[in-house]
Amino acid sequence: MDVGVIGTGQMGRNHVRVYSELKEVNDVYVYDVQQENATRIAKEYETFVASDIRKLIQNVDAISVCVPTPYHFNTVKELLGTGVHLLIEKPICQRSDEAKTLIEHIPEDIIVGVGHIERFNPIVAEIRNIMKKPLFVELKRHNPTSSRLSGTSNVVEDLMIHDIDIILHMLFSGKPSLHAMGTEDVASVLMKYGEAVVQVSSSRKSSKKIRMIHIEQEDMTIEGDFMTQEIYVYRKPGQYKIENERYVQENIVEKVQVAKKEPLRTELQTFLSCIKTKTPFPVTPMQAYQNIRLCEKIMDMIRE
Numbered sequence: 203m204d205v206g207v208i209g210t211g212q213m214g215r216n217h218v219r220v221y222s223e224l225k226e227v228n229d230v231y232v233y234d235v236q237q238e239n240a241t242r243i244a245k246e247y248e249t250f251v252a253s254d255i256r257k258l259i260q261n262v263d264a265i266s267v268c269v270p271t272p273y274h275f276n277t278v279k280e281l282l283g284t285g286v287h288l289l290i291e292k293p294i295c296q297r298s299d300e301a302k303t304l305i306e307h308i309p310e311d312i313i314v315g316v317g318h319i320e321r322f323n324p325i326v327a328e329i330r331n332i333m334k335k336p337l338f339v340e341l342k343r344h345n346p347t348s349s350r351l352s353g354t355s356n357v358v359e360d361l362m363i364h365d366i367d368i369i370l371h372m373l374f375s376g377k378p379s380l381h382a383m384g385t386e387d388v389a390s391v392l393m394k395y396g397e398a399v400v401q402v403s404s405s406r407k408s409s410k411k412i413r414m415i416h417i418e419q420e421d422m423t424i425e426g427d428f429m430t431q432e433i434y435v436y437r438k439p440g441q442y443k444i445e446n447e448r449y450v451q452e453n454i455v456e457k458v459q460v461a462k463k464e465p466l467r468t469e470l471q472t473f474l475s476c477i478k479t480k481t482p483f484p485v486t487p488m489q490a491y492q493n494i495r496l497c498e499k500i501m502d503m504i505r506e
């Protein structure tokens with residue numbers, strides 16, 4: 203299968219790198235409005251440069267759209283009628299109304315997915331299997347200040363959207379009650395799903411990079427690190443003992459065996475597999491629309 207990548211920023215470059223390494227891919231074509239960037243990336247990974255989008259479309263079966271978020275709508279709209287399968291980097295669009303318009307124009311005979319990369323982090327599926335009746339769930343996604351331009355203006359649509367996708371489509375179902383506070387760079391959201399309290403925080407002002415999930419149930423506590431791809435389960439202690447006149451709790455700690463994988467590689471392999479088998483991509487455009495819609499609701503609360 204021949205594939206193309208539009209946009210050669212940080213994510214676009216990573217898509218080119220992974221595609222160039224996959225045995226499922228024959229040729230990789232790269233396009234960017236800044237032709238010198240496309241040429242540089244194509245040379246680095248021994249791929250081909252397309253001089254314009256039309257020539258790119260003529261040479262490929264599938265395309266990763268990795269342009270800055272404000273350009274998602276027009277770029278994808280131009281590609282939808284070409285018969286080429288599409289993987290759109292998250293978020294699907296800058297605004298939910300744009301996403302809704304695109305969804306209405308997606309042909310039935312092509313695969314269109316959205317690249318919410320953390321969905322393919324191996325700890326997510328493991329935690330989903332372990333979690334039964336959560337009482338409290340906390341997710342943190344904090345970043346040091348970065349000069350990288352993401353095309354999104356606030357921390358909710360830039361960072362928190364990853365955890366929103368996991369909450370909405372992997373851990374819970376239905377609509378939660380919601381309360382949010384924060385700024386454009388630091389945000390905290392409190393949700394409630396039945397008896398479960400869910401706390402989500404994101405920051406672009408941290409001095410430490412954090413990607414974690416913490417879950418408390420009656421019988422155990424689950425902790426996961428998205429970066430190290432490690433999960434620990436803490437079960438209720440079997441006994442107490444007195445040590446120096448203090449009660450000491452002996453916890454039962456288990457490290458869950460996780461097959462560590464690069465999430466982007468899994469995501470792109472899944473995309474290509476969905477094309478071959480004609481099955482929907484796990485992160486559908488409608489799910490991506492729901493993610494950005496909730497982000498907008500959260501930011502509306504913050505700005506009130």
